[in-house]
Amino acid sequence: MLATLLSTLLHFQGLSPALPDSNYVVVREIRLVGNRRTKDYIIRRELDFREGDTLSLQMLPERLEKNRRKVFNTNLFVTAEAKVNLEPRVDSIRTATIEFDLREQWYILGFPIFQLADRNFNEWWTERNRDLSRTIYGVNLRHYNFRGRAEQLKINLEFGFARYFDFSYRIPYIDRKQKLGVTFGISYNTTKNLPYRTNQDKLIYLHSENLLRERFYTNVIFSRRNHYYDFQNLEIRYATHTVADTVVDLNPNYFLQQRTRQRYFLVSYGYTYDFRDKAQYPLRGFVFQAVANRYGILPKDQINLTDLTLSFARYRPLGGKWYFGAIAEGKTSYPQLQPYLQTRGLGYLNDLVRGYELFTVDGQHYLYLKNTLRYQLLERKIFLKPLRKIRQFNTLPIEVYPNIFLDGGQAWNQYRGYYNSRFANHFMLGYGVGLDIVTWYNAVFRFHYAFTRDGVGGFRFNVAREF
Numbered sequence: 001m002l003a004t005l006l007s008t009l010l011h012f013q014g015l016s017p018a019l020p021d022s023n024y025v026v027v028r029e030i031r032l033v034g035n036r037r038t039k040d041y042i043i044r045r046e047l048d049f050r051e052g053d054t055l056s057l058q059m060l061p062e063r064l065e066k067n068r069r070k071v072f073n074t075n076l077f078v079t080a081e082a083k084v085n086l087e088p089r090v091d092s093i094r095t096a097t098i099e100f101d102l103r104e105q106w107y108i109l110g111f112p113i114f115q116l117a118d119r120n121f122n123e124w125w126t127e128r129n130r131d132l133s134r135t136i137y138g139v140n141l142r143h144y145n146f147r148g149r150a151e152q153l154k155i156n157l158e159f160g161f162a163r164y165f166d167f168s169y170r171i172p173y174i175d176r177k178q179k180l181g182v183t184f185g186i187s188y189n190t191t192k193n194l195p196y197r198t199n200q201d202k203l204i205y206l207h208s209e210n211l212l213r214e215r216f217y218t219n220v221i222f223s224r225r226n227h228y229y230d231f232q233n234l235e236i237r238y239a240t241h242t243v244a245d246t247v248v249d250l251n252p253n254y255f256l257q258q259r260t261r262q263r264y265f266l267v268s269y270g271y272t273y274d275f276r277d278k279a280q281y282p283l284r285g286f287v288f289q290a291v292a293n294r295y296g297i298l299p300k301d302q303i304n305l306t307d308l309t310l311s312f313a314r315y316r317p318l319g320g321k322w323y324f325g326a327i328a329e330g331k332t333s334y335p336q337l338q339p340y341l342q343t344r345g346l347g348y349l350n351d352l353v354r355g356y357e358l359f360t361v362d363g364q365h366y367l368y369l370k371n372t373l374r375y376q377l378l379e380r381k382i383f384l385k386p387l388r389k390i391r392q393f394n395t396l397p398i399e400v401y402p403n404i405f406l407d408g409g410q411a412w413n414q415y416r417g418y419y420n421s422r423f424a425n426h427f428m429l430g431y432g433v434g435l436d437i438v439t440w441y442n443a444v445f446r447f448h449y450a451f452t453r454d455g456v457g458g459f460r461f462n463v464a465r466e467f
Contacts, residue, residue, distance in 0.1 A: 025060065025086065027053050028095040034102035034391075037148045038076055043100065045178045046070040048228060055096075060084060064098070070228055071100060073279045075442065076145055078392060079103045079381075105441065106392035107145040113138040117161035117193065122357045122460050127202065134193070136160045149173075162191040172223070181223040189215040194243070197251040197340060198419045201347070201359040206247065214242045219266075229275050235268040241341065253418075254340045255302070262339065264301040268293045281399070281438045282315045283323045283374075295342065305342055307333035321376040323401075330367040336414045338364060345411035345424070353409040355430025355450035357460050361411040361423045368409025374401040374436070399438040405448070406431045429453035 027049055032040055047067050049055060055063065064082050072080040081101040086094065117134045118124040128134055138158035146153045150172045158164035168185035172178075194212040195203035206212060219237035226232075241255070241262045248258050255262045270291040276282035288311070295305040311329040318324055329351065345363035346352050353368055378400040387394040406429075413424040434448030443463060451457040 023057055024054050025057055025094045025096045027051055027055060027098060028087065029097045031097055031099040032102065033099060034077075035104060037104055037107065037145055038102075038150070039148045041178070042074070042076070042148070042150050042172075043071055043102070045173070046074060046228065049098075068100070069277050071102070073274075073276075074150065075279070076105060076107075076150060077102045078105050078395060078397075078440075103391055103395070105144065107143055109140075109142040109144070111140055113140050113156075113158055121462060122458070123203075126358060126458075134161050136162055136164070138164075161193055162189065164189045170221075179225055181225070183221040183223070184219075185221075186218045187216065189213075194247060196247045196254060198360055198362050198421070200420045201361050201423050203360055206250065208244070208246065210244065212244050212247055216240050229273055231270075231272040231274065233268070233270040235266070235270075237266040237268070239264060239266060251340055256337070256339045259302060262302045262341070264295055264303045265297040266293060266295050267297055276313075276315065280442045281401075281436070281444055282313075282325070283376075284315055284317060286312070286314045288312050303339060303342070304335065305333060305338055307331060323374045323376065325370075325372045325374070327370040328368070330365075332365045334364070336364055343413075345413065346409055346428070353407045353428045353430045354405060354448065354460070355407070355432065355452045355456075355458075356423070356428055357450075357462075358458075359423060361413075361421065361428070362419060363411035363413035363424050366409065366411040368407065370405065370407045372403050372405045374403040376400075377402055393440075397439060401436040401438070403434045403436060403448075404432070405434060405450075427453075432457070 028051065030044070030047070030049075030051055032043055035043060044050075047070075048063070049067075064084060068080055068082040071077065071082075079102070083099050083101070085097045085099065087096060088094075114135060114137050116124045117136055118128055124130065124134060136158050137160045138156070141153075141155040143151075143153040145151070152168070152170040154166065154168045156164055156166040164187070166185070166187045168183060170181070170183040172181040174180050174182055190211050191213050192209065192211060193205055193207050196206045196212075197204050217237055217239035219235055221233055221235045223234075224232040239262075243254060243260055245260060247254055248260050252258045268291065270289070272287065272289045274287045276285040276287050289309075290311075291309045293305075293307050295301075296303045309329065309331040311327070313325065313327040315323065315325045340362075343362050343364065345361045345366045346368060347356065347360035351366070351368070354370070376399065378398065380398055382396040382398065384394050384396055408427065408429050410427050411424050413419070413421060416424040430450050430452055432448050432450035434446060436447075437445040439445070446462050447459075449457060449459050
């Protein structure tokens with residue numbers, strides 16, 4: 001209720017007056033150019049004006065830019081440009097045609113998979129001695145605009161270090177008002193190599209010729225988008241995990257109580273208010289996220305766990321080509337005694353303090369803050385003449401941002417001694433310099449040299465999104 005009220009109030013701040021005079025213009029036509037595959041109504045859903053609306057001339061450039069960004073952030077287009085054609089007055093009323101020039105992405109992607117089974121490249125290179133047997137290979141099939149309606153179809157077939165079969169189908173809108181959506185998914189995974197516990201903030205792996213873990217889940221996600229910047233999701237999931245007796249012998253708390261099987265239903269609610277200029281690599285705006293998970297709904301479910309995660313990121317220009325960004329995130333979970341599989345602190349995905357990428361600091365609660373000062377060294381779109389007939393690839397966008405950063409965070413673990421953790425319950429500080437390269441299809445390449453609070457430094461590299 002509070003989330004809906006917040007998004008409604010922010011939405012109505014952008015409404016324009018309705019009385020036409022010399023300071024206003026009436027939208028006669030909205031013209032969409034270049035959307036050969038994408039349906040018009042998918043694009044118009046992002047616009048906060050329609051034909052016949054009256055807009056302020058003074059606020060028109062800013063309002064048009066905000067709408068252009070919303071269209072671009074659908075991730076359906078390589079480029080999105082907007083312009084206004086003012087027309088001569090008729091009976092003292094001035095009209096205009098607003099045109100969006102769009103260049104669609106290549107929506108159907110089928111490519112081989114070759115990736116590392118470890119948490120990140122740095123762990124594989126340093127801790128796993130660049131062992132090529134710790135790789136995953138297969139095929140990844142994606143359709144990001146199925147039927148031209150922004151529907152997403154995903155199929156994963158992976159083999160090697162771990163086997164992973166995954167299918168999901170997302171329909172963004174199932175109602176006429178374009179507010180409700182639904183996603184269906186199913187996944188099956190097996191592995192003969194398993195991190196069965198953490199020791200001194202390092203994952204300890206077990207290798208076997210037999211299966212060590214088997215996982216299956218199926219889920220349905222209902223989504224609601226009231227206006228333009230707010231997103232709500234309600235997920236219902238059934239999951240079952242099975243491990244070999246050897247895993248439980250080595251870590252009786254893997255599922256707790258020396259269980260070899262864990263079955264449960266999960267209910268998850270997420271709310272996002274995203275007012276960033278570019279979701280790929282934001283320089284302006286903010287985003288707020290809240291996610292609550294409840295593991296174990298039925299009396300026979302073999303887990304009892306509730307967690308809440310809150311995130312907030314703020315980005316702002318400082319003048320010239322300088323930009324500052326800050327990301328804060330905190331998580332809390334209860335009860336304190338949790339299965340090892342679901343005990344997650346800092347060191348997973350982007351939830352980490354830079355400089356500590358080689359460590360996994362497990363805990364029931366965590367909090368961190370990331371601060372980055374960026375300088376825009378290069379922003380360019382390069383026309384690739386050999387690919388001029390392929391609209392999706394004939395323009396190469398590239399942006400380069402040298403940066404400096406300062407991070408701080410802490411994970412709290414009531415059972416720190418059990419896993420011999422060095423960093424749990426202690427403040428972690430990381431700082432350094434980096435270089436970010438932003439290019440095709442939402443890819444951000446990050447290179448940085450980071451130091452921990454103890455002065456230990458190292459070079460790090462990853463490919464990721466900002467938030």
